[in-house]
Amino acid sequence: MGDELIIGGSGSFAVGTDELFACAEQLRELAREMSTLGSDLAVIDSLVAGWQLRSAAVPASASDADAGIQRARVVVAEVELQSRVMDSAIQAAASGYGFAEHFVGRMIHEFTGQFGAMLARFSPVLLLATLAGTAVVGIAGGLLIEKANAPATGPNRPNRSPLSTSRPGRPGESAPSSWFREHNEIITNPLTVDLVRIASQASGDVVAGALGVPPQLTSLLGGAGVVIGSTAVMRAGATLGFLKETPVTLADSHPQAVSGGPNGFAERLSRVPDTAATDGAQVVIEKYSTPGEADRFEVYIAGTVTFSPTADSEPFDMTSNMANAAGFGGGSYASVAAAMELAGIDESSPVQFTGYSQGGGTAARLAASGDYNTQGLATFGGPTGQVRIPEGFPAVIVEHTDDIVPALGGEQVNNHAVLVERAVFAGREVPADYAVPAHHYEYYEETARLMDVARSDDVTSARSRLDSFGSGATSVTSTAYQFERVPQK
Amino acid sequence: MNHSTDLVTGSTPDTQVARQVLAALERQARELTHLLWRLERARRVLVPATVDSWRGLSKLAFDSALGGLETTMDDAIATVGAAIQSTRNAIATMSSDG
Numbered sequence: 001m002g003d004e005l006i007i008g009g010s011g012s013f014a015v016g017t018d019e020l021f022a023c024a025e026q027l028r029e030l031a032r033e034m035s036t037l038g039s040d041l042a043v044i045d046s047l048v049a050g051w052q053l054r055s056a057a058v059p060a061s062a063s064d065a066d067a068g069i070q071r072a073r074v075v076v077a078e079v080e081l082q083s084r085v086m087d088s089a090i091q092a093a094a095s096g097y098g099f100a101e102h103f104v105g106r107m108i109h110e111f112t113g114q115f116g117a118m119l120a121r122f123s124p125v126l127l128l129a130t131l132a133g134t135a136v137v138g139i140a141g142g143l144l145i146e147k148a149n150a151p152a153t154g155p156n157r158p159n160r161s162p163l164s165t166s167r168p169g170r171p172g173e174s175a176p177s178s179w180f181r182e183h184n185e186i187i188t189n190p191l192t193v194d195l196v197r198i199a200s201q202a203s204g205d206v207v208a209g210a211l212g213v214p215p216q217l218t219s220l221l222g223g224a225g226v227v228i229g230s231t232a233v234m235r236a237g238a239t240l241g242f243l244k245e246t247p248v249t250l251a252d253s254h255p256q257a258v259s260g261g262p263n264g265f266a267e268r269l270s271r272v273p274d275t276a277a278t279d280g281a282q283v284v285i286e287k288y289s290t291p292g293e294a295d296r297f298e299v300y301i302a303g304t305v306t307f308s309p310t311a312d313s314e315p316f317d318m319t320s321n322m323a324n325a326a327g328f329g330g331g332s333y334a335s336v337a338a339a340m341e342l343a344g345i346d347e348s349s350p351v352q353f354t355g356y357s358q359g360g361g362t363a364a365r366l367a368a369s370g371d372y373n374t375q376g377l378a379t380f381g382g383p384t385g386q387v388r389i390p391e392g393f394p395a396v397i398v399e400h401t402d403d404i405v406p407a408l409g410g411e412q413v414n415n416h417a418v419l420v421e422r423a424v425f426a427g428r429e430v431p432a433d434y435a436v437p438a439h440h441y442e443y444y445e446e447t448a449r450l451m452d453v454a455r456s457d458d459v460t461s462a463r464s465r466l467d468s469f470g471s472g473a474t475s476v477t478s479t480a481y482q483f484e485r486v487p488q489k
Numbered sequence: 490m491n492h493s494t495d496l497v498t499g500s501t502p503d504t505q506v507a508r509q510v511l512a513a514l515e516r517q518a519r520e521l522t523h524l525l526w527r528l529e530r531a532r533r534v535l536v537p538a539t540v541d542s543w544r545g546l547s548k549l550a551f552d553s554a555l556g557g558l559e560t561t562m563d564d565a566i567a568t569v570g571a572a573i574q575s576t577r578n579a580i581a582t583m584s585s586d587g
Contacts, residue, residue: 023537030535047513057507062579068572075565082558
């Protein structure tokens with residue numbers, strides 16, 4: 001159960017397991033082969049003509065053989081038909097499930113959004129309470145956890161993160177104090193994740209309702225829900241001195257070893273910088289050069305390094321998370337954009353983005369910006385739901401259905417992308433080591449490995465397109481970049 | 490019945506037909522054997538195993554359809570196998586008849 005990949009997107013409503021789609025593809029292949037065999041049997045059947053079989057010199061067994069071939073043609077056609085019917089049944093079931101899921105999701109969003117908008121419209125106090133409450137709880141929670149986990153390590157290190165503990169982890173991971181760990185089954189419950197997704201999506205409707213926007217119009221907000229909600233939370237936080245954006249500056253950059261392009265999703269994810277291992281570098285850019293061709297670039301973006309609501313020196317923080325959700329470039333976005341400029345990437349340079357957690361959300365925003373010649377995108381556990389990723393290049397979005405971080409991005413609107421989902425802890429115990437275990441890097445790494453052995457066409461073709469991006473390069477270099485926030489007086 | 494004789498080859502029309510048919514049957518046997526190999530390979534490689542993703546009645550329906558597909562596939566293999574055997578019998582009979 002926990003190893004089952006649910007594949008969706010790719011421009012269709014169909015949602016099913018990798019096993020199911022692989023089965024459907026096998027059936028299509030079987031139908032194609034039977035069609036070919038049927039044609040071949042027709043050719044064989046014509047080798048001995050009917051009038052020849054009636055000749056006195058030809059034994060009856062030749063006629064038996066002819067009858068056998070004709071029967072084989074019928075049976076082979078029957079196999080072809082059966083495989084096509086089974087394939088269609090799988091597609092219909094997957095599409096029906098996907099459509100039902102989409103329809104129910106849409107209904108829930110409409111209902112919660114309009115209900116929230118109505119309440120806020122008639123009671124603006126609710127809006128104030130919602131925003132102030134969200135900001136205060138978020139900020140206070142962040143500060144408490146930050147203090148509870150303040151180890152004797154320097155700034156910008158992942159284990160300084162409020163959601164980090166003594167157990168080493170990657171940026172974007174979370175493992176706070178014992179209470180959170182002991183009760184992490186609540187946050188890991190897919191129902192909680194769904195509620196977070198709905199709340200995130202409906203937050204804009206609540207704000208719009210409080211501002212007096214008629215309910216009929218709030219439903220037209222669509223993807224703006226998360227943006228409006230996040231903007232409102234940022235504004236509310238800013239009045240309390242938190243969640244204030246700042247410019248960023250390059251603190252360090254250094255070359256690092258690389259032998260070639262990534263081979264598969266697991267290797268791709270492993271190239272996302274672990275700030276603990278890269279001396280704080282949050283961005284890694286690989287340059288693929290071929291004489292006579294434009295340089296190509298793979299950009300890897302780290303997750304949240306600190307969950308502190310105050311904009312300290314680390315740009316991959318909670319403020320950037322909120323800014324990215326609100327749709328304007330946060331510190332992490334600005335850092336990656338600056339690193340790309342330093343690497344020599346302009347609007348025409350072919351580029352692929354890969355990110356984990358906040359890095360996934362940032363990668364999606366960069367791809368959606370239209371400022372770059374994006375050729376591919378892979379996000380793992382990123383809040384990408386309401387980021388409208390353009391079509392025309394392979395985009396793979398990986399989310400765990402028991403991870404609340406992607407749910408913070410709202411409903412997933414990128415139906416053209418390959419959406420890979422996995423319920424990590426379905427049928428197995430939730431470990432007490434982390435606060436948000438399903439968001440932990442090691443589980444996304446596990447999912448990436450499962451994707452590498454997945455057989456469904458959507459996943460395998462996206463993988464091969466992403467992996468072939470750097471092929472043929474005669475020189476590959478890799479540079480790690482570390483950025484810091486510029487303190488504001 | 491035609492009793493005329495070809496003055497060049499010295500054979501009757503039935504003998505000529507028999508020669509043509511024998512050559513065609515030999516080719517038929519070869520091509521059917523290759524086709525049987527492809528059919529058996531498809532049975533082995535392309536017929537899917539049961540899918541655990543289905544639950545309840547859907548699983549029952551899918552497994553039943555899969556069982557039907559396997560049976561039809563086996564039938565196709567047996568039919569082609571029988572056609573090959575009949576072809577070989579015909580070749581043997583015609584060869585022994587000279």
